[in-house]
Every structure is written in structure tokens, then in C-alpha cells.
Amino acid sequence: MHSPVILQPFTNRSLLNSFDTQAFLDREPYPWHNLEGFLTPDGFEALNRDFPALELFEQHSGIERGYGQRPHNRYYLAYESSIYHDSTSKGIVKHEELPLVWQQFMTDLETNSDYHKLIRSLFCVAKYTVRYAWHIGFAGCEVSPHVDSPDKIGTHILYFNTHETWKPEWGGSTLILGDKRTDKLNPDVSDFGAVESANILDNRSFLFKNTPDGWHGVEPLTCPEGAYRRLFNIIFEFPKVQPLPSARLRSLMKKVVHR
Template sequence: MSIKPFDRDALRDRVRNATPFPSLCIDGFLEEDFADRVLAAFPTYEQASTMGREFAALNERGKVQLTDSSKFPEPIAELNRLLASPEFRDDLSHIFDIPDLLDDPKLIGGGMHQTGPQGHLDVHVDFNYLRDRKLHRRLNILVYFNKDWQPEWGGNVELWDKKVKVCHHSFSPIFNRCVIFATSPISYHGVTAVKCPPGNTRKSFAGYYYTEQAPEGWDGTIHSTIFKARPNEVLKGKVLMPAEKMSRWVRRTFHDAKKLIKSK
């Protein structure tokens, strides 16, 4: 197996004591030679942009995402299979006290990610439900593939409190580091601005896990991704984010209206 052996009970204890929500950071997550092969299989940013989706919105920009597993080079396809395997899902269920975790073969929002210089991802909580499959989103897993990543290059994944006032953790995306955390109404997280030199990118692989059963205490609210500004982002929080939200609403309403007209 290419995931290094770990003590699930010890990790479970760490998760139970984590703040501000259940989370885990594991360094040296994969066997070193396998992690090297995964890194070598990553396409360039330009190649990836022709294969997947590139983001250029206010809240998320300078990033390309490839979710179609049929396009993954074999070492990356193998990583995807490992993270989706029943054995690993059972380990995660034990560690996070979430029974019957399911993987997502469609990798909605997941898969191969690359972020170039000046790219970023604002603080947010993820969508919580897949309507078409009636599944509740429960866990995020992120594995990083950035050798010799310098602290000044940013790109840290941050875990914030529910009011987005205090950042509890800021993990650099160093090579072979894995960050796992629960998806919930308070699991605010984001990525600081990437400031790597031209020709470099922040590389990661993301997977998400679901359950058919609703989380304990769920009130029935279904929501898409919710963004919030950091405390030092006053203009973005008071002006730019509301404007972006309104723009998305207008586009979505126009799209739905066109579909309604065509159906008549």
C-alpha cells in the first residue's frame, strides 16, 4: 500500500482534541517513492488548463481543476483509487467518528488542483449536499505535492473559527503533507495568496467524502459554497463579495429563465 501505516486510534484522539473543528495534519502521508511518482505525473499548468476548468472569479482565481479521473496519469489515478478504497474510508470513519463514509466517483470540486502565482481561494464553507444523489458532504482530504516550497510563497490552507475572526491553523502546502477536516456549517477554511515565482505552481489532490445519513443536528438547510472575508479584507467583505454574490444571482436567474422559455 502506498499510504504509510498509521495509528488510527492515536489519530482519532488528535481529531477529538482539534480546534476549531475536527481536523488532522499528517506529514509524510504517502510512501516517498510513490509521492515522487505522483508529483512527476502532474501536467504543467498550461496543459492542465486545456484538460480541466480554470477559475478567474473574485473568490477563487488563478487555479485550474481537473475532476475527470479518466484523464489522470496513472500514479495520480492510483492515488485517487487509494483515497476512495473501502479500507481507507473505514479508517477515516473510525478516526472522525463518521460511520459509512462514501467516496465521490465524480470528484465534484475535487481531483487535481494547481494554483499559479497570484492565485488564491477566499475563506468559505463548502456546499453541504448533493441533490442528485441525496448525499451529505462530511469530510475533505487534501494532499500536497510541492517540493522546496518556501514560506514566503504563501498558499497556506487556513482553518478559521465560525465567525472568521481567529485563524486557528495555517498549514504550508509542503510536499507529501495531508490535511483532512470535517465539513460542517462552521468549517471555514481558505488558501492564502500564492506568491511563488513564475514557472512554479501549488499542486494538490483533493477528495471529498459523503454519507447517506444526515449529520447529527442537521436542520434541513441545503446551501452552496458560502464565502466570508478575513478580518483584514474590509473592502472585499462589505463591497466586492456582495456585488459578486448579486452578479451570480443575476446570471443564475437569467439562465433559469432561458431554460424555462425553451421548455415551453
């Protein structure tokens, strides 16, 4: 068992404080950046070593997606609650069930003022909600080109593979897609005139703002059995607007308040 050493802060504060916000916002075809060294070397090593066990994940296979896009097959693990179901038996991990280093990291993430200050400036928002999920990809898995739902403001993808565990020829790079040459909403990579690849190895991460032109994807993995593409998603979403109470309920509330 690993000793409970507290590694906070996990993030490279100098990188956060020197980030060029305007260059990010000006980037085409939409704002994105492939960060190197977002995590400290010790932080990355510990989180990579104690990545949540595969037994905690649920397998997603053949789940229907919008516009006829191909299924996003993978192993999936949500933090605290899932957008896919209410069950807590599989595919959801509670804070106290995580390896200790991940518990420490989640706490650090949620209290990291430098990180949240940067996110607000990059995504041009004052408020947001955050949810978290781990993905594990295996041979044949892909993410067909798509734009995220309008509920999402942006996403920060932290990759947990190294040159020792993953070979570039197996694929797995997140593709930044531009110059779309079809009206289809389920295009292929070949339908784009501009394709850039994000590096996913050795403490890299991919941060992007969701826009109507924010097309991205991952081509099918060609890794051998037993090799896995591993990542952790930090997903920023617009706060949900609470519905106004009905007129009858408002009337009853006033009566209660004024008694």
C-alpha cells in the same frame, strides 16, 4: 518513459492504523489534522513527478461564488466527471488518460480498507460517496474564507510541492480559521481572531471534517511566474437520496410486478 512499476500500497498503513481519532474529533475550532507522510516516500515521489500535465486542466477565472465571496481562480481537473459541466473536452480526465502511477494510486485509494475504515470513524458516517479533483494555483490565486457546502462530509487535501519547488514566503498554506468576529458570510482572514496554518510541503496533507464552524481559506499567492501550488482533493460527500417514484409510477410498477 517511466517503467510501469506498481508501487501499491501508496499510503502509510502504520500512520492510518495509529491515528488518534478522538484527538481529531476534539480539535477546535473543528476537527482537522495536518498529516505528515500520509503517502509512502516512493509513492509521493512518483505521484509528484508524474502530476497530471497542465494541458489537461481548465482555467477557472471569475466564477461567481455564494454570499459575495471572491472567485476561486485556479486550474482545475476533475476525475471522470465534473461538478461544473458535462463536457469531456477540457477539465475532466478519465482513469485511462492518467499517468500510470496515478491510475495505480486511484485504484489503491478506492480499495484501501484501512483508509476507508479511518474515514468512517473520523467523519462518523457509515456511507459516503467520493469525488476527486486536482487544483493548480498560480500567482494571485486565493481561496477567500468560506465553509464548504453541507453536501460535503469532509475533505482530504494532498499537497504536491517540495522545498525545491515552493518557498514558504510565497504563501499557499491552508488556513484554519476560528473565533469569527463578524456576521458576514464573505469574511476576510482579518475577521478571525484565531488563525493556524497547515504545512503544505514535502508529503503533507490536510484532513478536515466539514462543520458549520469549518472556516478555512488560502491567502493570495505571491509566487513568481512559472511556480505553481499543486494539490489533489479527495472529497467525501453524503450519498444523494434518490427521489421516490410518483404515485402513478408506483401503481404502474405494481401492475408490472404482479402480472
